[in-house]
Amino acid sequence: DAGVTQSPTHLIKTRGQQVTLRCSPKSGHDTVSWYQQALGQGPQFIFQYYEEEERQRGNFPDRFSGHQYPNYSSELNVNALLLGDSALYLCASSLWDRGPYEQYFGPGTRLTVT
């Protein structure tokens, strides 16, 4: 049973560029959430997708956008990258009908902005 997978593992970008991160949820899961984890801090919620719609959003600017596909996989896009966007980006999947319970995390994508 495949868990949550993310790609790429590492990424280096320059300020002002755009980046796309990808996530495949755990088999059977239909909900994907994205989190940003800065060095030495806890993860911060970016947004959550279910049925290809953004259901809830954290306190992140519009430069952060996302998408969910019919197969439940998801993308996180960040435009006009800033140095402060350097972080580990975590994807988590869950089952919507199971309620507000545990989310299963992928290994993350380490983004470095120079």
Add this chain to the structure above:
Amino acid sequence: GDSVTQMEGPVTLSEEAFLTINCTYTATGYPSLFWYVQYPGEGLQLLLKATKADDKGSNKGFEATYRKETTSFHLEKGSVQVSDSAVYFCALNDGSGYMEYGNKLVFGAGTILRVKS
């Protein structure tokens, strides 16, 4: 808004010592509570959970009890091992209105645990 406060680390213990990592929370509803663990270079793994007051979550020798009266969810283990060295995150999920609005995890800042042999 909802928030989670964890004891600051790092916590350094000798093997077989008793572990306590304190966690308190603030939430408007009746949240579910979680402990996640992050090993070096990896993502987060769910360690244990409790979904209502007085529930005790347990896994791999770790335990935590949901205390509504003190808004706490302290993590304990009777005898730590070197392999327990990791960062531990306390988190909550409010969940009220989730069927319409979705739900999110709110994390504490994490506590580094170092176990020496």
